[in-house]
Amino acid sequence: TLSGARGRLASALRGTRAPPSAVARRCLHASGSRPLADRSKKTQEPPFLVCPLSxxxxxxxxxxxxxxxxxxxxxxxxxxxxxxxxxxxxEQR
Known part of the structure; x- marks a missing residue:
């Protein structure tokens, strides 16, 4: 659901990660991605967000x-x- 996805995104941005559901794990596995929990602890930013312009x-x-x-x-x-x-x-920097 949209509210569930929004909650997972908000948790990821705050640095607290809930374990992915079975459906999410299957989708990630099928797409060739790894769950966030498996990624290096060094990176702070979510790897899936890109600028809508560039x-x-x-x-x-x-x-x-x-x-x-x-x-x-x-x-x-x-x-x-x-x-x-x-x-x-x-905001322009």
Missing amino acids: KKPLRYEASTNELINEELRIAYPIIDGIPNIIILEV
């Missing part, structure tokens, strides 16, 4: 709680654990 990965900045596109110098705020990637509401 389609390049976004970097998570913990000090400002934003997702940053270095190339375009755009910051997308994270509000209540949910990334706000609406293009009209981004």
Whole structure:
């Protein structure tokens, strides 16, 4: 469900990860991806979020709680654990 997906995304952005459901594990396995729990602990940013403009990965900045596109110098705020990637509401850096 949408609310379940939103909750899992919010948990991932806050750094607390709930174990993936059996369906999620099957989908991840079928797509060739690994669950987030299997990924290196070094990375803070979710690897699946990309900039809607450039389609390049976004970097998570913990000090400002934003997702940053270095190339375009755009910051997308994270509000209540949910990334706000609406293009009209981004902040130019």
